[in-house]
Amino acid sequence: MKHFFIDKYSEVKSPIRNLDARAKVIIFFALILLCVTTPPKAFLVFGGYYLILVTILIISRIPFVFILKRTAVAIPFIIMIAAFIPFIEGGAGGSYNLWGVTLYQRGVLILFNVTVKALFGVAAVTLLVSTTPFDELMEGLKKLGVPKVFITIASFMYRYIFVVVDEVMRMKRARDSRNFEGKWIWQAGAIGHMVATLFLRSYERGERVYSAMLSRGYDGEVKSLSEHSISQKDIMLTIFIVSTAILLHLSYVFVKLFAGG
Amino acid sequence: MHIPDGFLDAKTLATTAAISAAAVGYGLKKANEELGDKQVPLLGVTAAFIFAAQMLNFPVAGGTSGHFLGAFLAAVLLGPWLSCLTISVVLFVQMLIFADGGLLALGANVFNMGVIGGILAYYIFMAIKSSLPKTRFGFLGAVAVTSWLSVVIASAACALELALSGTSPLNIALPAMVGVHTLIGIGEAIITTVVVGVVINVRPDLVKIYGQEGISGTKTAGGVVGGQ
Numbered sequence: 001m002k003h004f005f006i007d008k009y010s011e012v013k014s015p016i017r018n019l020d021a022r023a024k025v026i027i028f029f030a031l032i033l034l035c036v037t038t039p040p041k042a043f044l045v046f047g048g049y050y051l052i053l054v055t056i057l058i059i060s061r062i063p064f065v066f067i068l069k070r071t072a073v074a075i076p077f078i079i080m081i082a083a084f085i086p087f088i089e090g091g092a093g094g095s096y097n098l099w100g101v102t103l104y105q106r107g108v109l110i111l112f113n114v115t116v117k118a119l120f121g122v123a124a125v126t127l128l129v130s131t132t133p134f135d136e137l138m139e140g141l142k143k144l145g146v147p148k149v150f151i152t153i154a155s156f157m158y159r160y161i162f163v164v165v166d167e168v169m170r171m172k173r174a175r176d177s178r179n180f181e182g183k184w185i186w187q188a189g190a191i192g193h194m195v196a197t198l199f200l201r202s203y204e205r206g207e208r209v210y211s212a213m214l215s216r217g218y219d220g221e222v223k224s225l226s227e228h229s230i231s232q233k234d235i236m237l238t239i240f241i242v243s244t245a246i247l248l249h250l251s252y253v254f255v256k257l258f259a260g261g
Numbered sequence: 262m263h264i265p266d267g268f269l270d271a272k273t274l275a276t277t278a279a280i281s282a283a284a285v286g287y288g289l290k291k292a293n294e295e296l297g298d299k300q301v302p303l304l305g306v307t308a309a310f311i312f313a314a315q316m317l318n319f320p321v322a323g324g325t326s327g328h329f330l331g332a333f334l335a336a337v338l339l340g341p342w343l344s345c346l347t348i349s350v351v352l353f354v355q356m357l358i359f360a361d362g363g364l365l366a367l368g369a370n371v372f373n374m375g376v377i378g379g380i381l382a383y384y385i386f387m388a389i390k391s392s393l394p395k396t397r398f399g400f401l402g403a404v405a406v407t408s409w410l411s412v413v414i415a416s417a418a419c420a421l422e423l424a425l426s427g428t429s430p431l432n433i434a435l436p437a438m439v440g441v442h443t444l445i446g447i448g449e450a451i452i453t454t455v456v457v458g459v460v461i462n463v464r465p466d467l468v469k470i471y472g473q474e475g476i477s478g479t480k481t482a483g484g485v486v487g488g489q
Contacts, residue, residue, distance in 0.1 A: 192454070
C-alpha cells in the first residue's frame with residue numbers, strides 16, 4: 001500500500017541525525033520563534049535565518065528538493081489568505097505601478113512578511129522531522145515536559161495512521177468501483193456511511209488493541225528501549241546555534257538604534 | 262488546511278495558545294480521572310480515525326471539494342474535553358508529519374478546531390437539543406444544525422484571528438472564510454448526521470449523551486456491545 005513520505009529520510013546518517021532529539025527540538029523551536037517575531041522590514045535578518053537553515057540542511061544530507069516540495073504545502077494557504085492584500089488601498093507608504101496594476105506598499109510588506117515566515121516555519125519543521133525518527137522525537141518531547149498521556153496518544157495515533165489509512169484506501173476503491181461519481185453535495189451521505197463504518201472499525205480495533213495489550217502486561221506506561229543521553233557536544237551546539245540566531249534577531253534593533261532610524 | 266506560522270502576531274498567538282493549553286490540560290486531567298489507561302490506546306486509534314476521515318473529500322460546488330473536519334463528531338462521540346484533547350493530538354501530528362499548520366500557530370489551530378469547533382459547539386448542541394423534542398429525529402436534527410454551525414464559527418474565529426493580527430482586513434476575510442465554510446458546513450452536517458445515526462443503531466453505548474436522555478426506543482447502553 002502506498003504511504004506518504006513519513007520518516008522517509010530519518011535514517012540518513014549525519015551529525016544532525018545523531019543530535020539528541022531534545023537539542024533539535026530546542027534549536028528548531030527557537031529558530032521559528034525568533035523568525036516569527038522579527039519585524040517585517042528586517043530583510044537581511046530573514047536572509048540570516050534562511051542561511052542557518054540551509055547550513056543545517058546541507059550538514060543533514062537531506063535532499064534539497066524534498067524539503068522544497070514539502071515546503072510548498074504552505075503556498076495554497078498563502079495564496080488564499082494573503083495574495084490579494086497588496087491590491088487593497090490604504091495604509092502608510094506609497095504605491096507601485098506594475099504594468100498598469102497598482103500595488104500598495106503596506107500590502108506588499110504584509111505579503112512578504114507572511115510568506116517568508118510561513119515558508120521558514122514549514123521548512124524548519126520538515127527538517128526537524130526528516131532528521132528525527134518519530135519515536136525519538138516523542139521521547140525527546142516527553143523529556144522536555146510535554147505531558148505523558150499526550151505523547152502516548154500521539155504515538156498510538158502514529159502507529160495506527162497506516163492501518164486506518166489503508167482501510168480508507170480500500171473503502172475508497174470499493175466505492176469507486178461501484179460507480180460513485182461524487183458530483184453533488186447530497187452524495188456526501190455515502191461518505192457519511194463510509195466515515196461511520198471507519199469509525200466503528202477503528203474504535204473496535206482500539207478496544208481489541210487495548211485487550212491485547214492488557215493481556216501482555218500493559219499498565220499505562222509505555223516503555224522505550226532507546227536510551228538517549230544528551231552529550232556535552234549536543235548542548236554546546238544547541239547553545240551556539242540558538243545564540244547565533246538571537247544575535248541575528250537583535251542585530252536589527254542595534255542597526256536601527258545606531259542609524260537613528 | 263490550517264494556519265501556518267507567520268500569519269498571526271504575538272498577542273493572538275499567546276492568547277489562543279493559553280486558552281488551548283488550559284482546555285487540553287483539562288482534557289488530560291479528565292482522561293486520567295475518568296478513563297484511566299484504557300482510553301489512551303482508544304483515543305490514539307480515534308485520533309488516527311479522524312486523521313483518515315479527513316482524507317475523504319466531498320464535492321461542494323463547481324468542481325471544488327471540501328473535506329470532512331470531524332471536530333464536532335468527536336465531541337458527540339467522546340465528550341467535549343476528550344474531543345478537544347484528541348483534536349489537539351491530530352493537529353499536532355499533522356503539523357509534524359505533513360507540515361500542515363505552523364508550530365507556533367498550533368495553539369490557534371487547536372483553539373479554532375478543538376475549543377470553538379469542539380467544546381463551544383458541544384454546549385451549543387446541548388442548548389439546541391434541549392429545545393427540540395426528545396426523539397431520535399430531534400437528536401439528529403440538533404446534530405445536523407450544530408455540525409454545520411461548528412464549521413462556520415470555527416472559520417469565523419480563524420478570520421477574526423487573521424484580522425486581529427493585521428494580516429487581512431476583517432471586512433474581506435470574514436465574508437470570504439464564512440462564505441466558503443457555509444457550503445463546506447453542509448457536507449459536514451450530512452456526514453456527521455449519518456455517522457451519528459449509524460453509530461446510534463450499531464453501538465448506542467458509544468454515544469453517551471444519546472443514552473442519558475432516556476429517548477424513547479433507545480437500547481440501553483451496553484445492551485448491544487459487539488465486536489470485542
